[in-house]
Amino acid sequence: MITRPKDNKDLEKRAAIGVIRAARFVRRYAKSNKVIDVSTIRLVHKEIWRDVWPEIAGEYRIENLEISGSSLQLPHFKDVPKLMEKMDIEFAKKISKTGDECRGVIADFGEINDELINCIDKVVSLSTWVHHKITFIHPFREGNGRTARLIANLILERYGLVGISVKVERENKDAYIQALSQIDKMADYEPLKNLIYKGLAERYEGVAMKYYPFAKG
Numbered sequence: 252m253i254t255r256p257k258d259n260k261d262l263e264k265r266a267a268i269g270v271i272r273a274a275r276f277v278r279r280y281a282k283s284n285k286v287i288d289v290s291t292i293r294l295v296h297k298e299i300w301r302d303v304w305p306e307i308a309g310e311y312r313i314e315n316l317e318i319s320g321s322s323l324q325l326p327h328f329k330d331v332p333k334l335m336e337k338m339d340i341e342f343a344k345k346i347s348k349t350g351d352e353c354r355g356v357i358a359d360f361g362e363i364n365d366e367l368i369n370c371i372d373k374v375v376s377l378s379t380w381v382h383h384k385i386t387f388i389h390p391f392r393e394g395n396g397r398t399a400r401l402i403a404n405l406i407l408e409r410y411g412l413v414g415i416s417v418k419v420e421r422e423n424k425d426a427y428i429q430a431l432s433q434i435d436k437m438a439d440y441e442p443l444k445n446l447i448y449k450g451l452a453e454r455y456e457g458v459a460m461k462y463y464p465f466a467k468g
């Protein structure tokens with residue numbers, strides 16, 4: 252039986268466990284052949300919240316919100332379904348363009364060549380785009396950032412890269428928020444792309460260190 256959170260702190264603690272479950276869902280989904288679209292975004296959101304705040308889990312918001320500390324004007328809640336439909340069409344186009352070309356290329360690469368480097372860049376760009384789009388539309392009552400970061404990882408993992416952490420709660424937080432607002436204001440995707448590349452570099456070094464613990468330095 253699901254019990255209700257006692258207070259906000261309890262709710263956030265439970266949501267943090269929901270994020271672990273959603274991350275597991277993302278890892279499995281990435282390995283499958285299932286289509287990635289707007290309904291996948293709702294499924295990931297649902298995995299975070301379904302036992303914590305079931306009323307909002309996977310559902311679009313029914314109120315207007317502000318992002319605390321940000322001047323970004325979020326869309327009116329009544330516009331969310333329409334904006335998500337529009338996003339779905341754009342998302343499908345981008346996935347078929349990037350995805351079909353690049354899935355096998357990254358997963359099983361041998362030679363480091365231009366095709367590989369281009370594909371990695373296309374996948375990182377797609378991950379950056381979807382990450383920002385979700386936070387910009389802010390379709391859900393709560394957990395938009397967490398869902399956006401998980402979906403961004405789903406893209407990386409589906410096309411043969413690894414999921415990353417942009418470390419939003421620590422020293423990178425300002426850079427992360429600044430990178431998002433750089434896209435809001437001037438469609439400049441570079442700062443967020445760079446944060447994703449940095450996250451990838453850290454993860455891959457971690458992987459290398461696990462298998463070759465004496466290799467560094």
Ligand SMILES: Nc1ncnc2c1ncn2[C@@H]1O[C@H](COP(=O)(O)OP(=O)(O)O)[C@@H](O)[C@H]1O
Nearest residue numbers: 318321323386387393394395396397431432435
């Ligand atoms: N200027 C901005 N432009 C776009 N997205 C932003 C901006 N500032 C913050 N965000 C996003 O909004 C999220 C906060 O929304 P919220 O629904 O509370 O998500 P969460 O609870 O998962 O942090 C941040 O984590 C970040 O991803």
Ligand SMILES: [Mg+2]
Nearest residue numbers: 393394395396
């Ligand atoms: Mg929040």
